[in-house]
Amino acid sequence: MSITYRKIVHPNGALRVVPFVLLGALAGCGQEVAKTPEIRPVRTVVIDPKPIDDDRQAVGEIRARQEIDVGFRMAGKLVARTVDIGASVKKGDVLARLDEQDYVNRLRSADADVIAAEAVLSEAKGAENRLGQLLASGTTTRPNYDAALKNLRSAEARLDSAKAALALAKDQLGYAQVRADFDGIVTATGAEPGQIVSAGQMVVRLANPEEKDAVFAIAESAFRDRSPNDRPEILVSLLSSPNVTTEGVVREVSPVADPVTRTYLAKITLKNPPEPMRFGASVSGRLKTTTAPVAVIPGSALFDKGGKAAVWIYQKAGTVTLKSVVVARYEADRVVVSEGLAKGDIVVTAGVNRLREGQKVRLIEGAAE
Template sequence: MIAALSDNKALRRRLVAGSIAVLACGAALVWHGARSEASNATPAAPETKLVKAIAVAPMLGADTRTAVGEIRPRLESDLGFRVSGKLLERVAEVGATVRKGEVLARIDDQDYRNRLASAEADVAAAQAVLVEASAAEARIGALLTKGFTTRANYDATLKNLRSAQAKLKSANIAFEMAKDQLGYTELHAEFDGIVTASGAEAGQSVNVGQMVVRVADPNTRDAVFSIAEAAFANTPETKRPPKVTVSLLSNPAITAAGTIREIAPMADAATRTFQVKVSIENAPDEMRFGASVSGRAEGAGAPVVVLPGSALFDKDGKPAVWIVSPSSAVELKPVTVARYETDRIVVSDGLSKGDLVVTAGVNRLREHEKVRIVEGEGK
C-alpha cells in the first residue's frame, strides 16, 4: 500500500514537470513569432498635421491718421509802442472787435511834444541862418564880379551858405522824426480783428516793442496739431498733402474741410513733435480760438495684406508667417508689419498674391513639414 502511494506521487511530479516544459516551449514559440512579425512590419508614416490657411489678396489700404489740436488764428500780431513811456490808457479790452487804424492805447506824450517844439525851433533857427548866408553869398558874389574882393572871401561865404543849407535839412529831418515819435504815443490797430490778449495796464511803464495788445484776424483760422515723426516716415516728398477733416471734440457733428499749409521743418525740443498747421475753409462760428478739435486725414496707401493675429510667428525676434507650398509643405517667410491692430495685423511687404498663409496651428509647425488645409482652402 505504501509502495503504491509512492509510485503515484512520482508520476504526478513527472506530469507537472512535463506541463511546465510544454508551456515554456509554447511561450518561446509565441515570442519568437511576434519578434519575426514585428521585424517584418513597415514603419508607420509621419502624421500629416491639419492647419487653417487663407489665400493672400493685397488691397489698397486707406491711410487714415488722426490727431488732436486746437484752433488758432492764422494772422495774429503782438502790438506794442515804438517809443517807451508811461501807459495812460488802454482803450481795447480783451474780446473787443477793432477796426484798422482804431486807437488801442496811449502813453504819456508830454516829453515828445516838447521834443517836437524843440525841433520846430531848430528849423526856424536854421532857416534864419540860411537867409543870412544866402544874402552874404549874393553880396560877395557881386563884389567878386566887379573885382572889389578876392576869390578866397567868396569861397568862404559860399561854404557858409552850403553849411546853412545842410543844417536846415538836418533840422527838418529832426522835426519830422519828433513829429513821428509824437504820433507813436498812440497805438493803432494794423488790421480788422479781435483783441485776444493784453500785456500792460494803465499806469505801467512800457518799453519799446513790449506787447500791449494782441489782435487776431477772426476770418482766417488754422487747426494746429503736434504730429509725431513716425507719421512722416512713409510719406514721399512729392506726395500731395491729403485733405483734412476737422471736427470739434465737444461736438463732432460740427466739421470743416482743411488743407495742410505748413509743416514745421524742425521738431519741438521738448516734445519731439512737428507742428502742422491746417488752413480751415469756411470755419463755422463754433470753432472759436482755442477750441479743441480732432483732425482726420485720409489717403490711399500702398497695397497691404490683412491677416488674423494668429498667423503671426516669431523668427529670430522678427515677424514671419508660415506659407503652404504647392507640395503641401510649409515654409517660414519673413514679413514687414505696417501696424498691429486689436485682432489682426497689416502686412506691407513680404507676401505675394495667391500665397497660402497658415492662420491656425502655427506654433506646432516645423520647416518643410507636410500639412493638410481643412479650412480656407482655395480662397
Template sequence: MLGRMGTLAAGMVAASFGLILGGCSEEKPAPPPPRLVRTIVVEEKPLVLSAEGAGTIQARYVNNIGFLVSGRVLTRNVDVGASVKKGDLLASLDPVDYNSRLTAAQSQVTSAQAALDQAAGEESRFKQLLANGFTPQARYDQALKDLQTAQAGVVGAKANLKLAQDQLGYTQLHAPTEGVVTQTGANVGQVVQAGEMVVQLSSFNDRDGVFSISVIYIGAAKVGMPVKVWMQAKPSVTVQGVVREISPNADPVTGTYTVKVTLQDPPADMFIGAVVVGEVSNQGREVVTVPASAILQTGDTPEVWLVSADNSVKKVPVKVDRFNTDTVTISSGLSKGDRIVTAGVNALNDGQKVTVEKADAQ
C-alpha cells in the first residue's frame, strides 16, 4: 500500500513539473506595429496678402461749368446722365441785355472813328500851315494832341466792342471737353451769377475706381500698388489698375479711407457710377502654411508632431500667425524640410514610433 502511494505522489510531482515547464515555454504577445500616420514636408513660402473690396467708377477729372457772365437761364439743353462732346451747347442765357451792350459798343466805335477822321484832317491842315509859316507851333501842337486823343478813343471803343461781343458769346455755355453730365445746378428761368455751377461734367476718358478701405487694411495700401478690378455684374470684364491716391484722413461718418485706383484702358462697360470689385495681392515675408488638422492645442501654446529621422514623433511648439479656413500660417517653430503629422494628432505620444503613410510637400 505504501508503495502504491509513493508511486502516485511521484506521478503528481512529475505532472506538476511538466505543467511548470509547459508554462515557461509560452511566447509573449508581439508588440503592436507602429501607428500609420499621414504627414507633409513643410516649405517656406512668401506670405501672400490679398484683400477684396467693392467700389464705384468715378471720373478722374470733374469740371463744374458755369457762365462767365450773369443773367437769366434761357435754356438748359442737357440733364444728368447725358453724354456730350466737345463744343456741344449745354445752356444759354437771355441775350437781350448783351445785344443792347453790343449795339452801344458798335455806336461808340463809329463815333470814335468819325472823331479820328476829323482830327486827322485838322492835324494835316495845320501841319501844312505850320510849314508855310501861317500858324503858330502851339496851334499845331493842339491839333496833334487832338489826333492822338482821337486815336486812343478808337482803340478804347474797339476794345469795348470786343468785350461786348465776347460777353454776348458767353451767354451760350459750350462743353469744354467730352464727358457725361453728373450734376446740374440751375434750371430754366433761374438767375445765375458769373462762375456759378450750371452743369457738372465728368470726363469719360480718365476714370478711377474709388474704394472705401477699412482702417485695418489701409496700412498695407501703397501708392503704385497693382490692383485687379472687375465689374460686379460682369466678372469677366476686368482691367488692371494702379493705386494713385490714398486719402490721409478717414471719413468722419464711415471711418474708412478713400483709395483711388487709376484704370488702364477701361472698357465702355465700366461707365461712371458702375459698381466694381478690386483685389490686391502682395507677397510678404517667408512663412510656413500647414493644414489646420496638424495643430495640437493642449495648452496655451499650439504644437505640432514632428517626425524624427528614426520615425519617432515629438511635440514642437509653434507660433501661429493667423488661422485661415482650412490652413494655419506659422511664423516660427518649423523650418523647411521638417515633416509633421497632419491627421490623428490627439492619438500620439512623445517618442512613439510611426509609419509614414504619405509625405507631400506643403
C-alpha cells in the first residue's frame, strides 16, 4: 500500500492537502495467469486404400517402325526426283536419277576393252598353238613356246579384268537410279534436282506404312520397381481425338538417357493402329495396369519430417500425431502413398505446418471425408 498527497482548492478559497491511498496488486510479480490450450480446427480425410488405374501419361508421336534413308551409292548431279513428301510408292519404283552421261561413257569404254581383250586372247591362242606344234616337231625351242604360253595366260587374265570392269560399269549405270526397296510412303526429301549429291546422302526417306510405333520420352521415375525385361501393355490414344485408341506393347527402351532432357526413348509397337493414327500424329500413352491398394491424399497433407514425408494423424483423444509415410508418386493435385497409412486413419489435410505433436484439435463440421 502507498500514500499519495494531492492539493485540492476548497470552494471558500482555502488550500488543503488530502492524502490518497493506492492499493498495490495482491498478486506477486512472478505469478502468471494460466492460459487455455489452443484448439485448432482442422480438415481431414479418412483413408480407404484401393487399387487405382495407373493414370500417369506421356505424350509422343506416331512413327514408322521401318524407315530408311534412300540415297545413291555414288556421287553425281541429281537430274530428277520423281516423288514428293506423302507420295505412296511400290517396290521397284524409281525415286530419283543422277546424270547418266559419264556412266554411259564408262560402259562404252569397258565394252570396247572387252572386245580388245578378246582379240588379244584369240591371237595369243593361235601363237601358242603354232609354237606347240613346232616344239613337238623339234623345230623351235622351249623358251619360245614358254613365252607364247605366258602371253596366252596374260591375255586370258586381261579379258577377265575387262569383263569385270564391264560388269562394274553396268552396275554403276544402274546405280544412277534409286528404287524403292518396299511398298511405302515418302516422309522426307533431302535433295533437289540440279544439286550435286555425295554417295550415301539422303535423297528420299521411305517409311513402311504397315507397321507403326508410338514413341515417347519417358522419365527415369517411370521405371521404378520394374524389371528391365518387363514389357507392359500401353493404351495409346490420339490427342486430337481421345476416342481413337489402340493398344501396344513396349518393344524397345533406349539404354542411354537423352543428354539434354535426361529422358529415355520408348518405342511401343501398336496392334492394328486405326487409320487416323498417321505418321507424326501426337498421341498420349498410359500403362494398362492397376496398382496395389494405395492411399490417395491431397498434396497439402504432406509434412516434412527430417527430409522425409509424413502426415498428421487425428486420434480419438482429439490430438494429432506425426506419422511417416512412403510416397509412391507425386501427381498434379494429389499424392499416392504406398506405405504408412491404414484403412480408417484420419489424415489432416490443411494447416499441417502449424501443428505440433500432441496438439489438441477439433474437426470442422463435415471435414472428415
